Structure formats: structure tokens, C-alpha cells
Amino acid sequence: MKEEHLFIVTYDISNPKRWRAVFKLMKGYGEWLQLSVFQCRMNGRRHADLTASLDQIIHHHEDHVLLMDLGPADAVDPRVTSLGKAFQAVQRESIIV
Incomplete structure (x- = not known):
């Protein structure tokens, strides 16, 4: 599997x-963190797929x-100050289809 990176996506x-x-x-x-904020583990292919899908939905203006x-998702140590609910970086999980 290609190396995954950890992304914060906000919109x-x-x-x-x-x-x-x-x-x-x-x-x-x-994983949904807050209104309009997600954290994602993605390889290059998933990132490209997500970007293309978002590009078709949004109105650019x-x-x-x-x-x-x-x-890199396995090496990154996000420094996050979290008030209220606890923050935990998303972990790799197996997906059974």
C-alpha cells in the first residue's frame, strides 16, 4: 500500500x-471532527479522488x-490544543468490503 498522509479538510x-x-x-x-472539519488518512490516489469529487460539487466562486x-500518517505527531472533547488522530483501520 502506498504511504498514507494525515489531512485536515475544512470547508x-x-x-x-x-x-x-x-x-x-x-x-x-x-472522521468528522467538527462542523465542516474532517481528518482523513489518504494515499495519493484517494487524495486525487477526493479532490476530483469535491471539484465537481463546489461552486468555485x-x-x-x-x-x-x-x-506521513504513521510518523506525524499532530500538536493539537483541544478544549472540551478530546482529540485523537485517526488510526489506520481495516475495511472489509
Whole structure:
């Protein structure tokens, strides 16, 4: 398997219908942290697939999506200050299809 990186994906979508479409798409790629914020473990292929899918949903003059690459998922040690609920970096999980 290609090396996975840990990403924080955040978005500001101006239309509720498009926001729901992006939220639904993101649930298939990562763990929901907060309203419009996900953390995802992705290899290059999944990152490209997600980017292409988001590109088809959003309106480029009205919406904004940020995909922040934190580095190799198994080596990155995110320094996060979390108030309230605890933060834990997403771990690799097997997916049975």
C-alpha cells in the first residue's frame, strides 16, 4: 500500500444543498471532527479522488475547501490544543468490503 498522509479538510460552502453533498462525501473519506472539519488518512490516489469529487460539487466562486497535508500518517505527531472533547488522530483501520 502506498504511504498514507494525515489531512485536515475544512470547508466553507455557501449553499445548504452543496454543504450536505460535501458532508456526505467527506464521511466516506475520514472522521468528522467538527462542523465542516474532517481528518482523513489518504494515499495519493484517494487524495486525487477526493479532490476530483469535491471539484465537481463546489461552486468555485462561492465556496472554499482546504486540504491540509500534515505529513506521513504513521510518523506525524499532530500538536493539537483541544478544549472540551478530546482529540485523537485517526488510526489506520481495516475495511472489509
